[in-house]
Amino acid sequence: MVNVCDIQVMKPLLQEHGFHFSKAKGQNFLIAPWVPRSIAEDAGVDETAGVLEIGPGIGPLTQQLCLRAKKVCAVELDTRLKPILDITVGEFDNLEIVWNDVLKLDIPAFVEEKFGGLRPMACANLPYYITSPILTALLEADCFDSVTVMVQKEVAQRIAAAPGSADYSAFTVFCQYYAEPQLLFDVPAHCFMPQPKVTSAVIQLKVRKERSWGALDEDIFFRTVRASFAMRRKKLSNGLASGFPELGKTGAAEVIQAAGFDANVRGETLSIPEFVRIANEIVKRRG
Numbered sequence: 001m002v003n004v005c006d007i008q009v010m011k012p013l014l015q016e017h018g019f020h021f022s023k024a025k026g027q028n029f030l031i032a033p034w035v036p037r038s039i040a041e042d043a044g045v046d047e048t049a050g051v052l053e054i055g056p057g058i059g060p061l062t063q064q065l066c067l068r069a070k071k072v073c074a075v076e077l078d079t080r081l082k083p084i085l086d087i088t089v090g091e092f093d094n095l096e097i098v099w100n101d102v103l104k105l106d107i108p109a110f111v112e113e114k115f116g117g118l119r120p121m122a123c124a125n126l127p128y129y130i131t132s133p134i135l136t137a138l139l140e141a142d143c144f145d146s147v148t149v150m151v152q153k154e155v156a157q158r159i160a161a162a163p164g165s166a167d168y169s170a171f172t173v174f175c176q177y178y179a180e181p182q183l184l185f186d187v188p189a190h191c192f193m194p195q196p197k198v199t200s201a202v203i204q205l206k207v208r209k210e211r212s213w214g215a216l217d218e219d220i221f222f223r224t225v226r227a228s229f230a231m232r233r234k235k236l237s238n239g240l241a242s243g244f245p246e247l248g249k250t251g252a253a254e255v256i257q258a259a260g261f262d263a264n265v266r267g268e269t270l271s272i273p274e275f276v277r278i279a280n281e282i283v284k285r286r287g
């Protein structure tokens with residue numbers, strides 16, 4: 001197997017094919033072999049798994065996934081990588097490379113078509129410029145057992161944050177509504193070529209089998225969460241009145257009281273079940 005994390009191997013390979021890194025496509029390739037190995041191992045990839053990899057690049061994580069999974073489908077946007085991937089991962093007959101923009105896929109249909117009967121997982125060293133849209137699509141697809149990804153460390157901390165902390169955000173609530181996050185390990189910038197300006201971290205999101213939060217209307221729930229964080233420094237009633245103009249200030253205050261909270265409560269301190277209580281009061285008022 002070609003050691004794609006070895007700079008002495010990788011540099012001539014890239015040069016031979018006239019490949020230049022594209023910043024716009026978020027191309028920071030792994031050059032530390034322990035990282036792709038740890039991602040595949042910690043993700044729990046085994047012969048029951050069908051793995052969707054996003055952005056194989058020149059294939060360091062792809063190799064590790066193919067060594068463990070029943071099937072791997074790697075979706076890559078940059079077709080300049082084709083001759084290089086032919087060399088680095090061409091030997092694996094459990095791999096299919098799909099040349100597409102992952103954000104253009106119908107993910108549930110794709111997973112059903114490619115991995116029917118297997119345990120679907122998503123694994124990736126994500127292109128950081130589209131971390132949020134990709135994670136949103138993967139979680140909303142609601143078809144994975146787990147999603148294990150490398151992201152910027154500050155994004156990983158935001159995803160795993162607790163209510164009331166500085167990192168807690170609408171994106172935290174979105175991710176934790178669908179999945180249980182676990183921070184796995186940090187990855188320093190020197191593990192990549194070219195080096196990113198930030199530290200990275202690998203996080204696993206174990207997708208909840210049941211979302212038994214009791215939200216009467218998920219759209220209203222997520223609107224409530226966004227409205228609550230839109231005015232972080234202000235009282236929750238201000239955020240709700242602005243996010244749901246039909247409530248007005250009085251209606252927003254009544255919703256908060258009916259849900260059992262103090263009039264001065266701040267949105268950034270609320271847990272998911274508490275947001276559900278507020279959202280359900282709004283749903284009841286809308287009739």
Ligand code: SAM
Nearest residue numbers: 028029030055056057076077078101102125127
């Ligand atoms: N997996 C490789 C590694 O760890 O070395 C490469 C990771 S690099 C951070 C991100 C990869 O995602 C690049 O290969 C890039 O071309 C690809 N990519 C960027 N945007 C994409 C998109 N919208 N859909 C699919 N792949 C994309």
